[in-house]
Amino acid sequence: MLSAARLAVTLVLCLSVANVSASSSRVVHESRSGIPSGWVPVRRAEANSVLPLRIGLAQPNLENMEAYIMDVSHPESPNFGKHWSPAKVAHIFRPTEVAMDTVRKWLFESGIEEHRVKLSPSGGWMLANVTVEEAEQLLGTEYYVYQHDEAETEHIACADRYHLPEDVSKHVEIITPTLHFDLKLKRRAPTLNKRNQPSGSARLVGQPGFGPSFPKTTGSAEKLFTGIADCDEQITPDCLRALYDFDYDPLVPEKNSIAIVEYTPQAYVPSDLDMFFANFSKGQVGERPDMVSIDGGFIQSNQTGFDYNGESNLDLEYSMTLVGPKQTVTLYQTGDDVEGASFNNLLDALDASYCTFEGGDDPSEDGIYPDPYGGYQGPEACGTVKPAYVISTSYSSNEADMTPFYMERQCAEYAKLGLMGITFLYSSGDFGVAGYDNYCLEPNGTQAIGAPIFNPTFPSTCPYVTSVGATQVNPNSTVWEPESAADQVIYSSGGFSNVFPIPEYQKSAVENYLAKYPPPYPSYIYNSTGNSRAFPDLSANGVNYMITVQGEWVYVYGTSCSSPVTAAMLSAVNDARLAVGKSTIGFINPTIYTPTFMAAFHDITTGSNPGCDTEGFYAQPGWDPVTGVGTPNFAKLRDEWLALP
Template sequence: MLGIRALVVLAALLCAVAAPSSSSPFVVHESRSHVPLGWTPLRRADADMILPLRVGLAQPNLENLEAYIMDVSHPHSSNYGKHWSAAKVAETFRPTAETVDTVRAWLTGSGIEANRVKLTSNGGWLTADVSVAEAERLLGTEYFVYQSANEDQRHIACHEKYHLPEHVSKHVELVSPTLHFDARVGEVDSRPVGLERRNNEARKSSKYAVGQPGFGTSFPKTTGTVEAGSSYGVSLTIALTWGPKQPKVNALLVEYTPQAYLPADLDMFFKKFSPSQVGERPIMNSIDGGYLQTEFTNFSYNGESDLDFQYSMALVGSKQPVNLYQAGDMVEGASFNNLLDALDASYCTFEGGDDPTYDSIYPDPEGGGYEGPEDCGTIKPAYIMSTSYGYNEADLTPAYEQRQCAEYAKLGLMGTTVLYSSGDGGVAGNEDLCLNADGTQTANGTMFNPSFPGTCPYITSVGATQVNPNATVWEPESACEQVIYSGGGFSNVFKMPSYQKAAVERYLSEYPPPYSSAQYNTSGSRGFPDIAANGANYVVAMDGEFELVYGTSAASPVSAAILSAVNDARLAIGKGPIGFINPTIYTAEFMMAFNDITTGSNPGCGTEGFNARPGWDPVTGLGTPNFAKLLPLWLALP
């Protein structure tokens, strides 16, 4: 019979065989406090189910990202406007050999055969198909199958958190599939009849693609049809009188299938407000099978795109082309990450690449959708990009948001201005959901619910103003309080960037909000929006009628058109694009070139939200852009 000492030794040996090989203790690498709204655990995942494990490798120099972009974007920098090439960006953030070797050694030392572990061509991630049992052992977690509230979708994810060996953790950004749920589930399936339903537990369905009807924090709102003779909207189409000097492709709008504009609607709008443009169309750039679908036509499918192109094209005029990036097919759709893959080849593998559990995968592995190659670095980024879609920040994990936000910084390094609408729910999130103390989102929550990507410090977030009732366009505007409220507040994920520190701290000091950390993040985080534009009373040609439309989704493309005219003027005199504008617009001289908004607020979560005040505020940002004042300031820069 074995003695007690021998039993202890035998037990230790057995544990050593069963446990993952590691030279350091396990630490929590990523966690969440709750399952996203609309999902419930159904059962433990089968131990033999195969998962496409992806380990995102840590990128060097991310800690220097803000310094890099400030160097080329701050007007007082000697390197202002000296934007980087795509090759320099890729090389700067490529994972090191030490990182690759450390993570590979952990995987193979934990029982994953070496021939199963693959390094992607760009060196951004290590991949291996593993069983659930192997993944649970590697990550010190448990996997569950989750079911949506309406029982039409299932998703596989690990429970609460996962672990990595401490010496490995510093070389890894994220692991998938693990915690990530891309979006909340609605009460009904809003996909068009006839679209294929997906039930593969390891993947998302097209229901969570960005372009689904009514999706997101910034989908425009309508109060119905108006008379064709209405004077609403005319002020916007004639406000910008700049005549293009350098007709180059430097502005674009991003749309996600099944959202699509209708050519007949463009002509109807142009005939009324800009007759010389009848027959004009945006330049189409298809990403991952994106196309102008016409099978489904109503406000939910055409509202966003019709609005975006009617006003942006009318503002820049007939001599300045506007590009359309149409992302995703009708079956899979697309996410922001699918767009970013097409713009920058290095992003396809950056920090482990996209998550196949919710970013759309092309070619469509199940058939029925776009079966061409994934667009990866196939589209040249334009000088100005405007997107009118968004999530609640709480819909996504911080790791997912930080990875994507870093890519917007990379685009800024290459000279692209990226605008996102800030949301239409005031301090509340999409569907007026607010946060609870445990991080869940409910209609009766009391904590403010910021939007994403609006809170990313490397994009320009655009809020909404209004021409006050019975006032003229020449009188001061206020924060939008008709139909929608300008999204704004403070991030729960991103720290305050240096460029806005003085402006935000001035607001908090001189006009302290009547709230505590029980309502919003008071620890010094990113404030948004950065700027604003009119978001009320847009007349839009929609399916053969004029409708009255509201939203920050209108303010963003209008701002993009104004900034496009600035780029046009700079290009005409041999200068480069303005690129990432935030470090510039927060300087004292540029802040004076915005129309300051000092009245109105953005209610939500049982409060009146924040108040617009002199200077920057978390309702309308710095105010609305004054083209006549901004143009000479930007022309004077190198």
């Protein structure tokens, strides 16, 4: 008798052969290497079962995205800083009438009556309720019923791939339900990996310990040091100001904005903020972030301790203290405490053009609102939030957790926000060249502890976000001496994407690294082509931070520290530019990779990011896949950005 795992593999192989022969006039539109962990096929789906087929139409001009964003973001462009309006972004990327007509015609000619086909208000998605038999004929695939220990009901999906006519395929980005296991698992019992930690969908990002970037702790501190003499043992705001020459008093805070993203059940504790402020910024005692609730997000207080308060306390204590009492910090609290939320839910709220028919997100990855499990019953947040100029997120996933189409569609949205002048920061991760919880990749793409292949993180591998790695003050060193890559408790994630191509702004730096300091590994261990997106882009300290949690001083480690600190400094740069009538800095990557700006960073040349039973990559002169272009020298960067138009 076959085991469940072997049955799944056998089924995938059989379907692959069957579909190729049955769909020779079609092309494979999307595929995946295996069935997600925990799911088992139990029988063919009934032919007359009804599926809500959603067809995501291809957005035009995506092939020009890099040129568009370089035009407004590269310091040598005559259009630097001339950011687009939301209306222009929506117009440029709205699916064409040709795409709509081609997909409609295909559906009609395939027997789907006109009255069954609907178009979303944004023009991005088509919806048609079809039977399983109709879907199999449309897509050249077979649907099966799957079971999972954590699912309350059975689920229908196709196993490994689906097909489209070639003339239709070029007008379609994604179709659901197909490969996406879009049945919600029980919120209170997420899938656990071999180390008894939660794993699975993107909407679990707020769960304790989940994801490559969740902060780590070694426990409470016996005493709190003051001043900057002990920054090798404890990092405080004063240490960061000294490390990065960060001394700035906002001039036009009413014109500026910065936001920190948190995902419920992560929540800050007001009394902890005050305890931190009392030690490092007395004038801010009693100050709170301006909270914006997205999809039922709220500051929960039923679950407490480091696992529930550590991330949010860390992000807000440092970002608020560093920007000071004049500059308001906004908190995007995302998702309810039943279903949760994902990066897509955040993006829906920031840009109405991203929202799709009835949510349109992938229910296996994204929260669907109103919450069908009794949580937040309001409508999905869709264009309800004006994006802040700088947005910091200290959460991430593995690239291998999601399909390429899912990531590519999301990545294009970060590019659109960059066109609008928004700086999006993501922490790179804390497991070196490994993925979350030290999972690496097998040659077939599956994830396992002990596997040999490096496992990059997402969204850091999206070319249109700024990925932030972590450094440390070395033991027995001072803030006046060079830092190294983080190697206490966490290792700064970095490497090369398996999904996204290398952006133009990064080519020279990556070519220099690979030519002068070639990694000592076989080519199959990582994406060694030199043609893929490399990360991180820059770094900041992420080791030995002192935060308060439930009235105690606690040590914290992670790129979770680095991202909000970097955000605070970039927000100050925006203030300086806005004060003289200039635009925000927007998407910063094309700028920071230029020789002039790279010289304004502290180059990190020691340390590495171990993982997958290797030493990982090594920090080297110039850009490297451990610390990026280095850590900021705020004064120099401010002056360089002020010199731009």
